[in-house]
Amino acid sequence: MPSPDGTLHAITANRLRDGVVVFLGAAGAWVESFADAALLTEAEATTALAAAKAQAERDQFGVDLYAFEVESENGAALPVKMRERIRTLGPSVRLDLGKQAAA
Amino acid sequence: MNHIAPGARAGIYHYDEIDRRFVGERVEQFRRQVERRLSGELTEEEFKPIRLMNGLYLQLHAYMLRIAVPYGVMSAVQLRKLAEIGRTYDKGYGHFTTRQNLQYNWIKLEDTPAILNALADVDMHALQTSGNCVRNVTTDQFVGAAKDEVVDGRVYAEILRQWTSLHPEFTYLPRKFKIAISGAASDRAAVRVHDVGLLARRNEAGEAGFTFYVGGGLGRSPFIGKLVREWVAEEDFVAYLEAILRVYNQYGRRDNIYKARIKILVHELGLEKFKAEVEEEFARLRGPKYRLDPAIVAEIRTHFAPPPFEDLPETSSALERAKAENPAFANWVAVNVAEHKAPGYAIATISLKPPGGIPGDASCDQMDVIADLAEQYSFGELRVSHVQNIVLAHVKQDELYALWQKLDAVNLGTANAGLIGDIIACPGLDYCALANARAIPLAQAISARFADPLRQRTIGELGIKISGCINACGHHHVAAIGILGVDKKGTEFYQITVGGDPTLTTAIGDILGPAVTEHEAVDAIEAIVEVYLANRTGESERFLDTLARVGHGPFKERIYAAD
Structure with missing residues (x-):
């Protein structure tokens, strides 16, 4: 369910071992592709982020966890801010690198 | 360790056994710390300052490892090793920085000890490239070769490297501390925008000494370094710097990161009070213990002896x-x-x-x-x-x-040093976790717009520098044309400044007007150039000279006329 203003959220982190950008997936598992990220209301994101932070530290899995806003564009989910758009894809100046390279 | 020393090359400091053992011990120490982090023995909060002390940042896509290139000088053997590391542990490239270092953008934490081991094999490391310590000392890239050189800055930069590396007082400074040295008539090291800027000179007797500027810096609050002492004799070089750092350590603010640099201390304390504090500390320190022994200087100078030049005619x-x-x-x-x-x-x-x-x-x-x-x-x-x-x-x-x-043949023959295509740009939002906007795409678009070599020559000396945030790693404040990327409600905008100057006539650029969009920015730069060309008195009048003569008016009018 989206927030009252319609904004959805996703949760991201860097994997501790290799720094790779990951997203919290639907079943609480971490996924590498933003397409597989869980889209949450603001309240859901707050709860999920707190739980994910505690779990990630226990498992030594991820660092720098935070939630970010997502909007819908032509039916597809898209991070609202450029920072997360670049995180989900890779450098805009090197399309051969990052997640966009594997797409 | 399979040690491959750089060899008896020109201008390269050769590690001795103490250097080698020190770096080796630090690598081994970090290897154990990484193991403890991965096993959960260390929390991220505990580990973060440790990894930063080893040059390892966490950026947008992965870990970033910043390698120290002491005073920007290295051997071919060392560069080949950097290439090998880039292929093995990164994605086949590296980024040379405005601090004369090299960054890899796609590093894995678990690989870092192996990378540091590989670096140690060629007398390199990632120490003092992060954290609140004295960072890698920078100098003139023409050092030891320039026709206008008076004193070889490498000798003193190396003395500072040795003096600061394990100095117990300087590991937890209020904030990072950057020193630049220039020993030539022309300042190519931007000395007056460093925490300490040093001009190495000679007196009438031919003795080396230093002019000290303190409190320069860019970032959120740009300041030009203030003259603190016109002449410090070589033997007092370390004592005087130590006095400055002690005053900073004692009075520098630790409660507010935005006010922690020495530039704020000098500004808030006032120059005369700051100088008095330094002189008092200097008087206490001065003596045999802190005297820089000429024998040590001479020994270090042997590492930087001129290469075996052939006896050649002046011209070819x-x-x-x-x-x-x-x-x-x-x-x-x-x-x-x-x-x-x-x-x-x-x-x-x-x-x-x-x-x-x-x-x-x-x-x-x-x-x-x-x-x-x-x-x-x-x-x-x-x-x-x-x-x-x-x-x-x-x-x-x-x-x-x-x-x-x-x-x-390998796309490295571009003729644009010092011209409009020779743009400084920080990694910006394409890589950096601190950035608000991208810097690289704008640099690419501007350099493509001005690609014509003849046009660049016609425009002449004109530096463009771009930063993706107010931390100013792209030195935009001291650019003839500076560009600062800002975020306005999720959209990238670019604020243009003009009139900055990184040389000894140091100047901080002035904001020309409201920020422009990414789409408008390249046209705005071209408009500034056209106004300059239309107003200059001749080819010998540089952009900065024309700007000083005609003021901002014609430039503003051209860019913002339609608003």
Whole structure:
């Protein structure tokens, strides 16, 4: 369910071992592709982020966890801010690198 | 350890057993710390300051490892090792920075100890590239070669490296601390925008000494370094710096990161009070313990002895013939080659700014080529400049044409050193976790717009510098045309400044007007250039001179007329 203003959220982190950008997936598992990220209301994101932070530290899995806003564009989910758009894809100046390279 | 020392190259400091043991111990210490982090014995909160002390940041896509290139000077062997590391542990390239260092952008934490081991094999490390310590000391990229050089800054930069590396008082400063040294008539090291800027000089007796500027810096609050002492004798060099750092350590603010740099302390304390505090501390320190022994200076100077130059005529007929036959080469010589102190030699700048390219990036294949060319043409030694280029400092004029041909074959023959295409750009939002906007795409678009070499020559000396946030790693404050990326409600905008100057006539640029969009920015830069060309009195009047004469009015009018 989206927030009252319609904004959805996703949760991201860097994997501790290799720094790779990951997203919290639907079943609480971490996924590498933003397409597989869980889209949450603001309240859901707050709860999920707190739980994910505690779990990630226990498992030594991820660092720098935070939630970010997502909007819908032509039916597809898209991070609202450029920072997360670049995180989900890779450098805009090197399309051969990052997640966009594997797409 | 499978040690591969750089060898008896020109201008490279050779580690002794103490250096080697120290670096080896730090690598082993960090290997254990990484193991403890991965096993959960250390929390991220505990581990973060440790990894930063080893040059390891966490950025947008992965870990970033910043490698120290002491005073920007390294050997071909070392560069080849950097290329090997880039291929093995990163994605086949590296980024040369405005601090004369090299960054890898795609590092895995679990690989870092192995990388640091590989670096140690060639007397390199990532220490003092992060954290609140004295950072890697920077200097003139033409050091030891420039015709206008008075004192060789490498000697004193190396003394500072040794003095600061394990200094217990300087590991937890209020904030990072950057020192730059220039020993030439022209300042190519931007000394007055560093925490401490040093001009190495000689007195009438020919003795080396230093003019100290303190409290310069860019970032959120830009300041030009203030003259604190006109002359500090060589023997007092360490004592005086130690006095400055002690005053900073005692009075510098630790409660507010935005007010923690020494520039704020000097500003808030007032110059006279700050000088008095330093002089008082200096008087306490001065004495045998802190005296810089001439024997130590002499020993370190032996590491930087001139390479075995041949006895050559002042000019080269082979060079003149090649220039006459190849206009593109002649243009490269006119733009990228500087005078050398030794007859028959020249200093060649290898631009890492091809039109449309990413400033400061070099592929590992290019690094290998540069390493080969450094061995073939420049005694196996090269430099990283703070404007993100590479310099081969000791090339025979007779061999410049062969060098250029080989550079050109791998897209490294661009002739734009000091011209509008020679843009400084920080990694910006494409890589950096602190950035608010991208810097690289704008640099690419501007350099592509001004790709024509003749147009660049016509425009003349004009530096553009771009930062993706107010931390100003792209030095935009001291650019003739500076560009600062800002975020306005999720959209990238670019604030343009004009009139900045990184040389001894240091100036902070003025904001020209409201920020423009990414789409408008390149046209705005072109408009500024057109106004300059239309208003200058002749080709010898630089952009900064025209700006000083006509003021901001004509530039503002042209860019914002439609608003």
